[in-house]
Amino acid sequence: MAVTIKDVARVAGVSASTVTRALTMPELVHPETRERVKRVAADLGYHPNRAARGLITGRTGNIGLLVPDLANPFFPSVVKGVQARAHEADYAVFLADTDEDATAEIGLVRKLSKQVDGLLLCSPRMSDDELRTIVGDTPVVLVNRRLARVPSVTPELLDGMRQAISHLTALGHRRVAYVAGPRSSWANRERVRSLRTVAAAAGAELVETGNVTPQFEGGVAAADQVLATGVTAVIAYNDLVALGLLNRFTARGVAVPGEVSVLGFDDIPLSAMVHPALTTVDLPKEQSGRAGVDLLLQLLAEPDRSPAARRELPTQLIVRASTGIAPRRV
Amino acid sequence: MAVTIKDVARVAGVSASTVTRALTMPELVHPETRERVKRVAADLGYHPNRAARGLITGRTGNIGLLVPDLANPFFPSVVKGVQARAHEADYAVFLADTDEDATAEIGLVRKLSKQVDGLLLCSPRMSDDELRTIVGDTPVVLVNRRLARVPSVTPELLDGMRQAISHLTALGHRRVAYVAGPRSSWANRERVRSLRTVAAAAGAELVETGNVTPQFEGGVAAADQVLATGVTAVIAYNDLVALGLLNRFTARGVAVPGEVSVLGFDDIPLSAMVHPALTTVDLPKEQSGRAGVDLLLQLLAEPDRSPAARRELPTQLIVRASTGIAPRRV
DNA sequence: CGAATCTATGAAAACGTTGGCGATCTTCGC
DNA sequence: GCGAAGATCGCCAACGTTTTCATAGATTCG
Incomplete structure (x- = not known):
């Protein structure tokens, strides 16, 4: 029912491989055919089937985001940052809320990790050791937590x-x-x-x-x-x-x-x-989310960079009405 | 690297087809082999590759959730409900925040709709007409909005x-x-x-x-x-x-x-x-999220039920301190 | 007791894409 | 003018699963 790569190939008068190449490695095909293929693809409204692509590349185009409690307004802000940056990079975001429960957290990680290219763990509650076992399996970036040899983004x-x-x-x-x-x-x-x-x-x-x-x-x-x-x-x-x-x-x-x-x-x-x-x-908050995605994408692009990237973002005191001169105590 | 259906088949001494059947249509295989296959699958930690499954079944096992603004605490509650129910049913949730922007909303729907089995639109801001075009393409359940012939969950x-x-x-x-x-x-x-x-x-x-x-x-x-x-x-x-x-x-x-x-x-x-x-x-809030997922799963299971399911959930006045006796006006 | 029906399983095709390999054609250096 | 190198593209296998289709054996029935 949906338009596949073969439809595009047929209409453009080329093979399926050329369609793939025209769209993902443009420099490998003749400029003229490239343009033709691209135009046909656009006309037909072709979008590569992500499941099929994922099957062969081993990539899903998804990232997972875990937060302890969405009811704490801190986290929606982070989520917004993550969303924004991820969508820019054409990644979709799986969100999971762990309800501040370290055990549920581990279960969700196991479940999600199969379906994503990498995981963004925001303020995870599990222990360092548990974290380590996960890091061994799946690309992980930590937000609001630091662990040796794991990329992270934290506030100063x-x-x-x-x-x-x-x-x-x-x-x-x-x-x-x-x-x-x-x-x-x-x-x-x-x-x-x-x-x-x-x-x-x-x-x-x-x-x-x-x-x-x-x-x-x-x-x-x-x-x-x-x-x-x-x-x-x-x-x-x-x-x-x-x-x-x-x-x-x-x-x-x-x-x-x-x-x-x-x-x-x-x-x-x-x-x-x-x-x-x-x-x-x-x-x-939003900035942490964005930076986390950046680090994760970087990690996915070049998985074997020796020193784990670590970003520290500035903090700022906001003075409002709840602080004032100390009272004289008798 | 990951354990595939063939690994299970080999160890259990059966064919791949039998593994599939043992796991998804248990009544079709001999109880003895069925148990053996299940045990081997468990031992090896086998989980079907969702991309491969999706490729052939056309189902992703994902649902999409759109909300206007995660910074409004109303929506995180709904999201929590959706998450909870979806995970129970072994669905993963794609979340997108539209920032109260009807145009962004349409774009995100188009993007997400390719990657999910169905969409949960929570308080969508787009027009009825725009909504209709989407409903034609993808299974949709509305939360906090009503539209003729579209399943919805709304408060009373x-x-x-x-x-x-x-x-x-x-x-x-x-x-x-x-x-x-x-x-x-x-x-x-x-x-x-x-x-x-x-x-x-x-x-x-x-x-x-x-x-x-x-x-x-x-x-x-x-x-x-x-x-x-x-x-x-x-x-x-x-x-x-x-x-x-x-x-x-x-x-x-x-x-x-x-x-x-x-x-x-x-x-x-x-x-x-x-x-x-x-x-x-x-x-x-949470209940709406949960009910929305229920309706969506129902819609996915039997897409051609004539009357669109519609659920109305009770509301309750909570009296606190901000309301009191009306003042006498001169 | 032979045919017909069931039961339990395997072989193979299909899903839509990517990527290695090779074929063809052009260009270049000498 | 010839071999080498480069450019461009098609063929085909592969990814891991589900799903027909076929088959072999067991069972039932007249």
Whole structure:
């Protein structure tokens, strides 16, 4: 029913091979025939059958994208970036949402990996070892996670953290709490690590509080604990958690930023919409998605480049209303 | 490199045809050989090559999902539902985001339609005519839109609107504004239509205000206009717009719900997180996604069922803090 | 007991494309 | 003017699966 390469060949008066060549290796065919074939193909609306092509080339023209939770507005932004860049390169994107479940993640990877040329793992929750076994099987690029000898794109977290702490210390804060995200999150581990470094350098005391789910509810749950530590400022694992803190503080009548300043990570759209608007460290979301696709395509094109490409993208502190001068404590 | 059907055949001591049959039409092969083949296949970790299968069956095992804007939290929920149900049925999901652009939408449909068995169009922005041409080419199920002779899943909007208006009139509101969404949105047209019906029946006066982009910014932009009309309550096209209204009202010092009540549609997670929490009509999001997949699979299984399946899913008013007793006007 | 029907399986064609190989024709260097 | 090299293109095998079609043996029936 659909128009095949043979139809084009017949109409153009050449063989099927010439059609293929005219379309995929144009320099190998005579300019005149090439143009004729191309015109016929266009007229007939010919598009190579991807299954047939995939069968012989071993390539599907698809890439897979795994994200932990599409309900966290951070990830739709990444997805948008991935989509945009992938479609430009004529790749289609399989999306899978793992619901923050490392086990489901592994299953989905196994399933998807058969149907794609490469995988983009965004903030994967599985362990390094599990990750390694996958990397052995399928071309993989990590977004928001780093692992030796695996291409990755990550934000310049250390710098972002430096901006955050500079901002808070400049406002007079000396004791700062950090509300940690999931233990399984590399991003969380990195935030803790860079925060310790930066806080020490700035002479600020750091109070680390429990690991929470990286959602609004996590922030709500951690809020009282944070207040009990008597800090004047709190940095949250991400914006959703920060919004949860904000919500609970407001409910308890704790003034933000009067009594406590709140600072998040990600800069999701929502953060600008609430009262008080959230001060946060903007992470490159769409850009990460795009860069991830670039790295993956590069990896597919030349699989045996020795040093794994690694891209770090800049971060930017966005100062809004949720941070202010530290209160005098008695 | 990967294990093929021939490997299984060789190890099991049968022909390739028998392997196929044992796995896809089990009743056709002798129970004993069937079990042996299945065991060998499992041991070797055999998975049929989907490209090869697709080449001959004409089926890809993929479905495409188009959404207008992944940044609107309504859609990630739908996507999650689609994912979940599709994976259960062993289908993979191609996702595409059209950025609210009807033209891009058509292009993406054309591109995707070659690579999938069927398409799930969620809140498509293109015209009915454009939609029709697509429906002719590819199996399509509409989510959040209705069109004659095309399977669809939609929310019971009329009932939701009835709940909303009953709630407002019970609180004493007599003049209610509606902030309209995109003209290209079927959902918007339906909301207007059912709102007119319901408002007339309830004896409430309806003030319709300009079409805005279905985002936070749209609500912000419409807020002053709404206030100028002197209504005591406003229904927004969706929650994002409602949150924009809320934000601007707060900024202008207009008390919600003291001076004006605000009511949204969708019940996105965000709506429960803001102050005041938003009263809204919950639409079945994940459920719509799941039902859409069901309809699509059904359509693929028996393409020539005369009456197009149509599913309507219940809606539910969620009363929170943004609606209250109508103020006495002088 | 012979023919007809079933059951269980294998051989081979087909799906639409790509790519290696070889054939033909032209061009070039000497 | 002749062999070598280059350009252009067709033939055919291959990719991994499904699906007729055919076959051999087992079973049933009159």
